[in-house]
Amino acid sequence: MYEPERKRRQWSDGRKKRLRRTISWLAFGVVVLLVAGFAYVGFTYWHFASGIHRVGGVVGNSAPGTDQNILLIGNDERPANMTAQQYQQLSTTADGGSANTDTMILLHIPANGSSATLISFPRDSWVSIPGHGKGKLNAAYVYGMNGATGTADQKDAAGVKLLISTIQNLTDLKINHYVKVSLLSFYNIANALGPVTVCLNHAVDDPYSGANFPAGVQKLNATQALQFVRQRHGLPNGDLDRAARQQYFLSVEAQQILNAGTLLNPVKLNNVVGAISSSLEMDDKLNLISLATQLKGLKSGGIKSATVPLMPDPYGTENGQSVVLINYDALPDFLATVTGGKTAAQRVAAAKAADPASVTVDVLNGAGTARGSSTALATYKSLGFQTGQPADAPSSQQTTTIYFPKGDEGAAKAVAAALPGAAIAQSSDYKHVTVILGTDGLMPKGADSSGGSSSSQAPSSGSGTSGGSGASSTPAPSAPTKNYNKTTCIN
Template identity: 45%
Template sequence: MKILSIITKGLVATVSLAVLAVTAGGWWTYRTATDNLATDDVIVPDTGQPSANGSPLPLRREPQDTTILLVGLDSRTDNQGNPLPRELLAQLQAGNATGEQNTDTMIVIHIPADPTKKAWGLSLPRDSYVDIAGGFGRHKLNSAYARAKVSTANQLRGQGKDAATVDRESTTAGRRNLIATINTLTGLRIDHYAEINLLGFSEITNSVGGVPVCLNEPVRDSYSGANFAAGRQTLQGVDALRFVRQRHGLTNGDLDRVRRQQAFLAGLANRMFSAGTLTDPARITGLVNALTKAVVLDKGWDLLSFAQQLGGLSAGNVQFETIPTGRINLSTSDGSAVEVNPSQVRQFVQDLLVPPVPPARGSRETPNAKKIDMQEKVQKIASVEPINAGAIPCVD
């Protein structure tokens, strides 16, 4: 249970960061946000060359597109490293601090420069069995951050560095290694990084007055505390955490939980863009306060420019997908994992960037026929319908 409750934090950051950027139109709010946000120098300059470990070049995309990695970290601290109060952890049913640094939510958000194209979020299940950057071999995706952090910390201690330096520099190394791993897996160049924790999720859902969700059936789960009726309802704070953390009782475990997270994020996006949230000064202030307490961004992110890029975005133009996966109980040295084929993942992402052109009516074949066939095969493997933020989807 210690990891479950953090799962959705990175998801919430998708829209939360958008809100933060939009509020940048007000100078005071923008200055307050940017002055108080925690940042880290985690984006390594793009050389345009294959990596040292032989990873292929990134997929082609429009130069002005923006790709963001959103991460929910299993952490019981705020964004400055200070422990969260015991009473808050108890309220969130988060358990005690464990010292673990596994990333339990990872979503790649792609925002096109062309406002006529869809923005999309791509979920990467935490147990995906992949090649970890930094020479660590094949392991679960959610260990990429922790492995590099622990390795770097050991090296720095051996060099006699003080505790503060060890923590700061090893954390940066962990974030960079996670980014490098996802760059290679998806074929996308990550432009920006956003990390959020328990405190942020709770306060963000409270600040917007709750998030609309919908369940196909009533649920009752003693592990997560989820106890909800079927149908549409609005959740915030602890109840929102319970909704997104449940995996027991769900047919596909973590994959179904990813689906819950996407539905929750779709509801949040819908609320942001459709319910006047962005025009309510009190709610904007609450959002900024929540974000500055719990979010870490990459150093140098120009939020004002990002706000301009988001100017024409609407909830109906935001879609959520999951990478294609195989067996969900793949036996590995790290225990049961989710099977992933990197070539299929990259093809899936390429088709999101440049959707295949369907055959003309009456035509037997098109130049993209093979590409369309591959997309159909990948979709069958993924067996997950995309979720659109223009409505409130019902999920299991």
């Protein structure tokens, strides 16, 4: 998902000014949640929980002991009572900041609590926002907040709800809870936790974030930690490298906590608990005791990090805006492997094949060969399928792929039986099961083809799994995650 360094467009003075105001520091949530959970070892529930700001009406109830998805949100809000010294310490300006949620990380915790995965969403991801059409992901909160009336908490709740709806629609994952941390809150928590050790591949000097660090291993104080996770200018992959820094920082801090350096120091633990308690906003359904119980098996190296899959060239322009392009075809399988679910090919293999007469199949020619889609459609028609009109794919495609809408696994299985070796993917871009022919030369086989292919035949149960055979020759991808520690060097 990362690209080699390339020259980007020049920034206008106006855009530079806006970027100075943009704080995409870090949702410090995983560290917050870990400390929150383990803090109960030495402190009562009320000592910790009484200072947390709770907002109701955002999420529903979730069953304890099940997988949990917690949205970690960071934004540029500055409290009205911030002092000039605090502005200086935070390397930011007294311009009020913005309500954009410039850091969005989904923390996935499996039911057994033995691991945790941080899934980052670039703030400029081009997504569908319910009720607002297409837009950047970090605008969803603002749209929801600006469209609401009532108290500050009610407006905040509306913003978070729209952001949650946007990410749920994007991922098809239920978000159970959220934690929101502001710019000053991050600083206070980082200050209480103490210096963190990081390692950089290259020296950096960024006037926008204030990050000025040499290459190699070094310890960062709270001000430097904020600069470290905010930087995106001067990095080879911009926002993508910043997301990696956020994941890295969270992992290193969490390991520091789990290695007992904080837990066995009563004075430090008290400071950390107090800083966190007064710095958090979360939904009113998040039960920290239950979460702590679920996380009791988490080990120091049990935190993994990933970023949603992006297009090979992830930077684009939409409506005059610079955006990040998500690879929507790869997204469902990516999330399945990260969360322990089944990939599209595995779900198709487990489904009962539909009657071809009940299935409409479309074929798009991505191979560039003459009459490719017409020939394929004629084969499917001879097998009893309903067929659409031949057409060319929007662009050339190497791998022949069967795309199916959510819930049409049985239809996809029937189509795949006549097209052994094709890849399988779920996609919301198509109304019917759609085959895109690739330059690999695969074509559907009729009932009288050599090998005896028939649309009534189902792909084997190994379809889509490593070492399996059947409808898809593409093995299920391994979880695209990384484990960071303080000796890992990053950009």
